[in-house]
Amino acid sequence: MSNSYVASITAPVNIATLKYWGKRDTNLNLPTNSSISVTLDQADLKTTTSAMTSAEFKQDRLWLNGEEDLKLSQSKRLTQVLASLKEKRRLKEEKDSSLDKISTWFVHIVSVNNFPTAAGLASSAAGFAALVVCIAKLFQLDDDMTELSKIARQGSGSACRSLFGGFVAWEMGVSEDGSDSKAVEVAPLSHWPEMKACVLVACADKKDVSSTSGMQLTVKTSDLFQKRVDEVVPQRFNEMKKAINDKDFALFAELTMRDSNSFHATCLDSYPPIFYMNDTSKKIIKLVHLINAFYNETIVAYTYDAGPNAVLYYLEENELKLMSFIYTLFKDLSGWETKYSVEDLNKFIENYETLKLQDLELDTEIVKGCSKVILTRVGPGPLDTETVLINEQGLPKK
Amino acid sequence: MSNSYVASITAPVNIATLKYWGKRDTNLNLPTNSSISVTLDQADLKTTTSAMTSAEFKQDRLWLNGEEDLKLSQSKRLTQVLASLKEKRRLKEEKDSSLDKISTWFVHIVSVNNFPTAAGLASSAAGFAALVVCIAKLFQLDDDMTELSKIARQGSGSACRSLFGGFVAWEMGVSEDGSDSKAVEVAPLSHWPEMKACVLVACADKKDVSSTSGMQLTVKTSDLFQKRVDEVVPQRFNEMKKAINDKDFALFAELTMRDSNSFHATCLDSYPPIFYMNDTSKKIIKLVHLINAFYNETIVAYTYDAGPNAVLYYLEENELKLMSFIYTLFKDLSGWETKYSVEDLNKFIENYETLKLQDLELDTEIVKGCSKVILTRVGPGPLDTETVLINEQGLPKK
Structure with missing residues (x-):
């Protein structure tokens, strides 16, 4: 053209x-x-x-x-x-x-x-x-x-x-x-490239309310929302920037988990209440707190957007510690093989056994609420690409 | 003795x-x-x-x-x-x-x-x-x-x-x-004896945290809690007393539902978060809002204590309206026969069909999360009784 x-x-x-x-x-x-x-x-x-x-x-x-x-x-x-x-x-x-x-x-x-x-x-x-x-x-x-x-x-x-x-x-x-x-x-990205993320995609449920209408319902009806906006978030905003600048994972993780809970609390305080998390989300939250308690160190944080998918943040150095739990419990999901060799995955299982994690009697049903895992990490902003999706007529390439 | x-x-x-x-x-x-x-x-x-x-x-x-x-x-x-x-x-x-x-x-x-x-x-x-x-x-x-x-x-x-x-x-x-x-x-009691309650007892889950330790965790860790205590509840306390005095069920119901949500929101905002409601509780909440929307009138309210049991409050005059939904969906639970004749129960089902409630495609799986129903109403304070549980030796009677 x-x-x-x-x-x-x-x-x-x-x-x-x-x-x-x-x-x-x-x-x-x-x-x-x-x-x-x-x-x-x-x-x-x-x-x-x-x-x-x-x-x-x-x-x-x-x-x-x-x-x-x-x-x-x-x-x-x-x-x-x-x-x-x-x-x-x-x-x-x-x-x-x-x-x-x-x-x-x-x-x-x-x-x-x-x-x-x-x-x-x-x-x-x-x-x-x-x-x-x-x-x-x-x-x-x-x-x-x-x-x-x-x-x-x-x-x-x-x-x-x-x-x-x-x-x-x-x-x-x-x-x-x-x-x-x-x-x-x-x-x-270069400041803290060790930050990794593991997304546990929940089994597709119909979404409760779209974020757009959900957030407006919260603004209009939640009695607790104004406190979040006026006091809780402004303070947390500064604390979280500092945690990132200091590469203080424990603080970053705690603030992240608290803020996810605070946001979902204002959803629950809306009228009628909005629920984005389900019983599986709750089980994963409990699992994360259990993992951090087990190691007596905060090595993983959860966060939930307007839906039941769990996003777990962790540092590369703690991968074995974390995945001994997460891979063992969620190994039936697809997505693992894209990032780890069979040898890596076996190490997670071996470590689970070495640590005697089976003695914790974890809920092995938890995997049933999830459909797949996405393993990723912190990344760069928008990038140029050589991929061109549009043809000379200005229509999508086949 | x-x-x-x-x-x-x-x-x-x-x-x-x-x-x-x-x-x-x-x-x-x-x-x-x-x-x-x-x-x-x-x-x-x-x-x-x-x-x-x-x-x-x-x-x-x-x-x-x-x-x-x-x-x-x-x-x-x-x-x-x-x-x-x-x-x-x-x-x-x-x-x-x-x-x-x-x-x-x-x-x-x-x-x-x-x-x-x-x-x-x-x-x-x-x-x-x-x-x-x-x-x-x-x-x-x-x-x-x-x-x-x-x-x-x-x-x-x-x-x-x-x-x-x-x-x-x-x-x-x-x-x-x-x-x-x-x-x-x-x-x-004599002021508003028409107030009835239907308790949908949830399948026994291990309780998340005892109320005693749960509430202290909330006091200590929830950022939103102080707002509830300082502003939300004091206002609601006066409004609810007025709603009771005025026998204004719609207002009483809305305040009851909002307060249940507000309380559970502060639990979720605790750290680590506390969950007392489960997916069945959420489904019952949604059902209650759907029933009120269906009749375009607030005829029923839910409230949840520190556990997943739903307590529904409603007025006797709306029993048929409410039970057309609740009995039809929860008819497999035990407890109905203690309060209603087979004829009564059939009326609920007939009304469900008359109203074409089946067209709403309600979640018929909801009953699986409950174990029984307790049908009751507002009642008197402590009463004298002729039952004596203790024998002359001061031990429990057999």
Whole structure:
């Protein structure tokens, strides 16, 4: 196609350790509290997005995992994101008349996740992050990631945190126009690359309430919520940044677990109450506390988003200690073989026996509530890619 | 046995609608917040207690459901309760020298519940209420129930509320010595006798943490707890008293459900988190909200104590509406036949079909998490009884 531009990018999933729950402005996606997350490795979880713009396109279009998504293309949040990016491009064109006026053209976007959408794995965060960074690249914008994070935020709040690798904060800001509600790096991947994550994906239950309506119900009806927002999170935000900077895993873990519980407590305090965790989630929580008590050291933390999947954070040095429990109990799940050799896995079992963990009479039924394991670690922010998902006609490649 | 006295009494269970959770003084059982409960009918749930005192007894002894309970007899809380009652008797003897000096004698206590102990059905509340009232009767004390409630409170906090029938408040008080932490009647049974309760007893799970240690963990570790105690409960306490006085069921029900959720939210916000509800409890909560939504009227409320049993409150006039759902879904449980004729029960099923409730595709698996149903209603306070559980030797009758 003559006179067209193409760009491609990959973006990561992030899992909050200090939770975003509640909007003070639903239109601009301005949160009621700041949040912190760990960006996960794109080798395991990523969204790949290609975008093309051409004078011949008749409308903005979007394909998600092979299907055109008309609902999302026409959604207010996507329109708003595209409009913001086009406006940035227009200002650039105004300054430099040699540039093609592509801000007036339509874009086609093709996006693919390497993991199941809506499995409660923050796919919309990775999706909007990839989309914003991809189009910024397409438009050759000069804005830094923090600036772009303000646009990504309007697509999906937590997407703004996927614009950085490593350890990321979303500062809630105070402005009404959202100009200071943005993502910043707390520490890069290189600061604490030993941070690993093990996701125990729960058996698919119908989700209780979408996060979008759930959080608004909490804001409106929970009596305890305001305490969380006004006092609990602001203090924890500073403590968690310090724990990350100091690489203090025990503190990082405790804050992460407490914040997950606090967030789910405000869900339960909503009216009618919202439940995202199930009996298996509870069993995993108890298991984590048991493991830390067994070693008399905090080697693992759990966190739950708006769903029953457990994300466990731990340091590489404690892998044998942790996996002696987790692999032995969850060995029937798929996902282990992608990261460990048979020899590694046998070591976990051997250590379980050496430590006589069978004497703890752990609940071996726990695995029945889970469908698979995803083994990953802290990873980088959005990356350039040679993969191009869109063909010359501006349609998804077969 | 020459020179002995015997007294017998029955006392009721109460189920809080505004929860007691947290002590400001663990020795005197002084609570961090006021609470409200409904006293349940002794026809369905009661403790019967007989007490004997004799100059020949060698020590204070107690038999619970046929077995001597040495641990409880020697416990600080029982010793404290007996000492307080004996002191009251001693003062009486001081004033009237014609009285036997039984305050110096030992007592034997025999107590039986007509329901399983430790099924999470507030048996310790009924037990200590019965014990205190029975010994007050044995000692011919002149104190009123509010005065005696201060002693019962020292045995088991919520026991103080079982000293009245109908609708009862435990006023937390402010004194350090506990002299103003007492039960009072909000409204008698006769004010709102239409209040009924349906207890869905959950399949026995091992209890997460005892209430005693659970509430202290919450006090110590939950960031949200102070908000509940300082702001949420004081306001709700007044609103709930008003709802009872006005016989405003919709308001009473909403406050009851919100308070149950708020209490469990602070448990979840504890560290490590405490879980008393399970997936079945959650399903029953969702069912209750669905029933109220279906009729577009609040006809039923749930509440959960420190365990997974659901207590549903409803008014007699809405029995058909409620039981069309509850009986149809839980008909396999035992307990129905004690209160309803086959004809009644068939009406519930017929109404279910008339209303086409099968179209709602309710979760028919829900019954699997429950073991039985207890059908009861608001009832009177402690009652005299002709049943005597103790023989002339001061031992449990066979």
